[in-house]
Amino acid sequence: MDPSILVSTAGKALVEGTIRKMMKKSENIDETLGEDFKILGREMRVECPQSIQNYSVTFETKVSGLHLLPKKKKFNFGKVRRVTLRPIMSLQSIPDAISYVENGFEISLNKLERDIIYLLDIEYFIDDKKFIDSLVNRNVARESLDDETTEYWLVAQLKHLDVLKQNFGYIELKDLDFSVDVSVYNEIKMKVPSVFKKQLDIAVKILSKHHGGRGEQFKLLAQLRQLQHAQKEKYYGEIFDIIDEIQEIFSPYTFSSFVDVKKDFQYYDCERGKDFYETLPFPTWPKSMKVISRTDVNFNRPAVDGMLIFKKKDFLKEIGKIFGKGD
Known part of the structure; x- marks a missing residue:
């Protein structure tokens, strides 16, 4: 079999495995939100430099008895990097609406209002660092x-x-x-004169404590003086x-x-x-x-x-x- 086909097959398997994990998290979020609210839209983004899964969900609190729901809705589907909750109209993050727990996050439902469309952004780290390259x-x-x-x-x-x-x-x-x-x-x-490169080599040898005895040092100094004379015809400094x-x-x-x-x-x-x-x-x-x-x-x-x-x-x-x- 062509090695490139093997590499492509292995890459596809890696992508499929990582996507299954990403999909499982997003499906669990949808299911939990859908218990009480109407989901209107979803979008998945991958932030490449940091290898981050960003899942965005818009939902509407079109429900009677919002105040009768539990105080918090729990999303224990894995450690999150960041979560924000914002009403679509203002896109201002709601203070204290999100609290982080060891295996996920919680939404304080008493911070929500009825008949409002909200945008929930959740960020997870993607575990496999080769995922982006395989994609x-x-x-x-x-x-x-x-x-x-x-x-x-x-x-x-x-x-x-x-x-x-x-x-x-x-x-x-x-x-x-x-x-x-x-x-x-x-x-x-092309641009660095050869005489400068020679000067640099000799200067480094002179500064090195492990390069030759006093006789060798004097010889290097004499060479450096000769190069400095040649330098004046080429450049200054x-x-x-x-x-x-x-x-x-x-x-x-x-x-x-x-x-x-x-x-x-x-x-x-x-x-x-x-x-x-x-x-x-x-x-x-x-x-x-x-x-x-x-x-x-x-x-x-x-x-x-x-x-x-x-x-x-x-x-x-x-x-x-x-x-x-x-x-």
């Missing part, structure tokens, strides 16, 4: 490469739609994370001041200015990749930046696409400014 296909491709930009096409698509539609009238995955490793290694190699300036370019705030995200995705954050300039004992500049964008998928929009644009020319110009080569 969505993510694909990224570097489509074009020129002197000014590098473009990455992004595609996300709901899988197992047949399983989802059998169990849910509507489901939406909110804020689905999509990560792209944007390579910056070649750009750094102290080694570790320059390192600080380069580090700032790779801060999320600064690097985000070199990235555009378009169409169905929105930029969310970025962080340094795990691999750095390999010859030094401390992180200097990364070989890539991890850019995170987000999107939503649902039954009405099961597939989305977008584009991440790395403004390479602007990035190179900023690196060049540090070494006096900003043009």
